[in-house]
Amino acid sequence: MNKNISILVILILVVAVGGYFFMQKSASTESTIEQSNSQIEDSTITIANFAFSPQTITFKKGSTVTWTNEDNVGHTVTSDTGTQLNSPLLSKGQSYSKTFNETGTFSYHCTPHPNMKGTVIVE
């Protein structure tokens, strides 16, 4: 009888300790995911008065940037070099989104108005 109770106590201890470590492990995995998610920010750039605002923007890899044209005039979001950014001509109220999965500095301009410039820095 006493032996049976001892075995029962040991079993309960094993389950309790095992459960504790399991919960610790899943809790730390959860916080790691939360941390990496918090570094990814979706950003908005406004195109207004023939300018990109903010003109320079910095964010983490994996973030999505959306440009929205608020001017009555059509604008584009076009990479200075390469094809990373290649929007169509955006009319008023139209948007263009791009997800950056690689780090780097991406300079862009507006094709009809080459003096409109902006920079996206992905860390």
Ligand SMILES: [Cu+2]
């Ligand atoms: Cu423009």
